[in-house]
Amino acid sequence: MIAKGIENADIIIESCKLTLADxxxxxxxxxxxxxxxxxxxxxMKTKFFLKTNLAIPITNACRxxxxxxxxxxxxxxxxxxxxxxTRFQGNMEKMLKQAKMDGVxxx
Amino acid sequence: MGTVLVTGGAGxxxxxxxxxxxxxxxxxxxxxxxxxxxxxxxxxxxxxxxRGDITRSADVQQAVESVSAVIHLAALLPPASERRRELTxxxxxxxxxRVAEALKEANPGAPLVYSSSVSTYGDTxxxxxxxxxxxxxxxxxxxxxxxxxxxRSLRESYPNAVILRISGISVPSVQSPPEVWPFxxxxxxxxxxxxxxxxxxxxxxxxxxAKGHVxxxxxxxxxxxxxxxxVRDYYGLLGVPIEEARFQERPGWCDWYxxxxxxxxxxxxxxxxxxxxxxxxxxxxxxxxx
Numbered sequence: 001m002i003a004k005g006i007e008n009a010d011i012i013i014e015s016c017k018l019t020l021a022d023x024x025x026x027x028x029x030x031x032x033x034x035x036x037x038x039x040x041x042x043x044m045k046t047k048f049f050l051k052t053n054l055a056i057p058i059t060n061a062c063r064x065x066x067x068x069x070x071x072x073x074x075x076x077x078x079x080x081x082x083x084x085x086t087r088f089q090g091n092m093e094k095m096l097k098q099a100k101m102d103g104v105x106x107x
Numbered sequence: 108m109g110t111v112l113v114t115g116g117a118g119x120x121x122x123x124x125x126x127x128x129x130x131x132x133x134x135x136x137x138x139x140x141x142x143x144x145x146x147x148x149x150x151x152x153x154x155x156x157x158r159g160d161i162t163r164s165a166d167v168q169q170a171v172e173s174v175s176a177v178i179h180l181a182a183l184l185p186p187a188s189e190r191r192r193e194l195t196x197x198x199x200x201x202x203x204x205r206v207a208e209a210l211k212e213a214n215p216g217a218p219l220v221y222s223s224s225v226s227t228y229g230d231t232x233x234x235x236x237x238x239x240x241x242x243x244x245x246x247x248x249x250x251x252x253x254x255x256x257x258x259r260s261l262r263e264s265y266p267n268a269v270i271l272r273i274s275g276i277s278v279p280s281v282q283s284p285p286e287v288w289p290f291x292x293x294x295x296x297x298x299x300x301x302x303x304x305x306x307x308x309x310x311x312x313x314x315x316x317a318k319g320h321v322x323x324x325x326x327x328x329x330x331x332x333x334x335x336x337x338v339r340d341y342y343g344l345l346g347v348p349i350e351e352a353r354f355q356e357r358p359g360w361c362d363w364y365x366x367x368x369x370x371x372x373x374x375x376x377x378x379x380x381x382x383x384x385x386x387x388x389x390x391x392x393x394x395x396x397x
Contacts, residue, residue, distance in 0.1 A: 003347070048283050053346030054394050098394060 005055030008063045009041045015066040016041075022073045030085060037066075037092060049099035058095045065091055109175025110134040111312060114161060114206060117143035120276070121180050123305045129153040131309070138170045139181065161202035164209075171209045176218040176312045179206055188250040199253035200260060207265040218318065219268040220311040223258055225323060226251040226360040227272060232294060237365035240272065240321045247360055258321070267318045269311040274299050274325035274364060279386035281345070281394065284338070288352060290359040292335035297363045299326040300378035307375035314372055322369035327376040331363045344388055 016034045023031055049055050065088035072081050111128050115121045116137030125135045137148050141158040148154045159166030161181050188195040210219055229245035231238050246252035261268045275298040290296055307324045311317050339349045370376050
């Protein structure tokens with residue numbers, strides 16, 4: 001069974017790709033953000049954190065954000081895009097902070 | 108109360124030791140490499156920060172000046188210790204001898220507590236009973252080899268040193284597991300809570316009866332389990348199936364230890380394995396609140 005965190009990561013990556021494809025020539029900074037999320041989530045998929053229950057709430061939040069972004073683009077209504085993108089970035093940062101787990105101490 | 112020197116005092120364990128001693132009223136001289144982060148200690152009262160290197164005599168002489176006791180934690184640990192044997196011995200063996208010699212000159216008879224390791228026993232999987240401090244030592248890696256050599260050196264240069272052979276330390280926070288757990292699934296393991304190790308180190312400074320003795324420091328009966336059970340408990344709290352875990356195929360150094368004497372004299376085993384799991388569970392619940 002695939003861990004929920006990894007399942008969310010796949011959905012986030014896919015959603016970012018679809019959003020990027022539909023953004024066309026709009027703000028290049030938005031595109032950069034989405035591109036970097038794709039890279040980060042790709043790296044994260046190999047981390048232990050995403051296999052744990054710890055990853056579920058925060059990846060759920062990121063998934064919700066990116067789905068909202070995708071929906072805005074599909075509706076050609078970008079007025080709320082910057083606000084959701086900022087929230088998405090904030091949640092991604094939270095996820096990276098949580099995933100930073102120190103090594104086990106063995107003497 | 109005098110000044111206690113804690114070498115390696117800016118490391119994760121060293122900081123806890125320094126903070127505990129400070130809380131108990133000691134002045135603590137925290138000695139560590141300049142590259143270490145001293146921030147949390149610099150803010151507090153009762154700490155003397157000293158940046159230096161135990162491979163340098165002048166630094167060590169300055170470190171031991173007017174101290175009433177030393178807790179010597181500074182060492183190269185695995186995996187760094189396995190890269191260059193020469194450097195590991197320079198830091199772990201010669202560095203410790205340098206600290207002992209300098210202390211002998213500055214304040215002969217002052218308590219010197221040395222953090223050794225149960226890894227010095229090597230592969231003990233054939234043992235039927237608890238591993239005592241009389242068990243033969245046989246290194247499986249450079250780190251253990253350096254610790255055995257240091258113990259031998261200390262017995263000659265500083266016979267009153269208290270040698271603590273510390274088991275694997277469990278920290279009640281979520282940490283990435285190693286790619287391969289350093290023991291077999293069915294191997295006996297007995298780790299110890301970080302706070303109890305801090306207690307053992309601090310008590311070893313002031314308990315007269317401890318002088319000149321070697322002790323095993325491990326969690327006690329409630330911590331005696333098998334490798335697979337320990338990992339299953341940890342993974343279970345995180346919702347990760349045990350099948351994700353990889354264990355060593357050859358025995359690691361872990362085992363069950365006789366800590367009756369260390370507990371009698373140092374009185375440090377106060378956190379049960381279940382209490383550790385409860386702390387970990389609380390930490391995870393806190394992290395789950397986004």
